[in-house]
Amino acid sequence: MNRAYRLAAAGVLSAALVAGTAAAASAAAASAAPASPAAHSVAAKAPQKATLTAKASTTSVKAWQEFRISGTSTGIKAGTKVTVQQKQGAKWVSLPASVTTNKTGAYSLRVKLGIKGVNQLRIAGGGVISPVITVTVR
Numbered sequence: 001m002n003r004a005y006r007l008a009a010a011g012v013l014s015a016a017l018v019a020g021t022a023a024a025a026s027a028a029a030a031s032a033a034p035a036s037p038a039a040h041s042v043a044a045k046a047p048q049k050a051t052l053t054a055k056a057s058t059t060s061v062k063a064w065q066e067f068r069i070s071g072t073s074t075g076i077k078a079g080t081k082v083t084v085q086q087k088q089g090a091k092w093v094s095l096p097a098s099v100t101t102n103k104t105g106a107y108s109l110r111v112k113l114g115i116k117g118v119n120q121l122r123i124a125g126g127g128v129i130s131p132v133i134t135v136t137v138r
Contacts, residue, residue: 050075052082052130054123060136063114070108071123071130078103082125084111087132092122101125113137 053071061067069084083098099109113119116137123130 048075050126050128052076052123052125052128054121054130054133056121056133056135058135060138061113063116063137064112066110066112067135068108069111069121069123069133070106073101073105073107073126073128076101076105076126076128078105080126082107082109082123084109085122085124085129086113086115087120087122088115092124094124098125 051074053073054069055071057068057070073080073082079100081098081100084095085092086095087093095111097109097111099107101107107123111121113135114137119135119137120132121135122132
């Protein structure tokens with residue numbers, strides 16, 4: 001994008017110089033100069049992308065056996081509620097297991113599952129979704 005601004009400014013300046021008008025050249029330089037630093041400041045101050053991590057304490061449990069899912073969040077306000085979601089068919093269903101993130105962005109919650117087989121789980125909160133983790137219920 002910076003290259004486009006430079007090319008546009010160079011084109012305006014050359015046209016003004018060919019026409020022989022110094023006033024037009026200085027006006028074009030003044031109008032093109034502020035646009036370039038603004039483009040730099042927007043790119044340099046891009047907001048950090050919000051993320052959630054998730055890790056289960058085990059990969060296999062008996063039906064209704066308790067295990068933990070813990071992780072961290074970045075780019076999300078402390079105290080944000082995060083909820084466990086389970087894939088049921090083609091839909092993600094929120095389970096009644098949620099907790100708020102602490103001041104460092106960490107969280108840990110207890111989960112019990114009763115659907116036997118491979119369960120796909122994820123954490124959702126603050127408009128962010130974690131990568132999928134799997135826990136097998138025997």
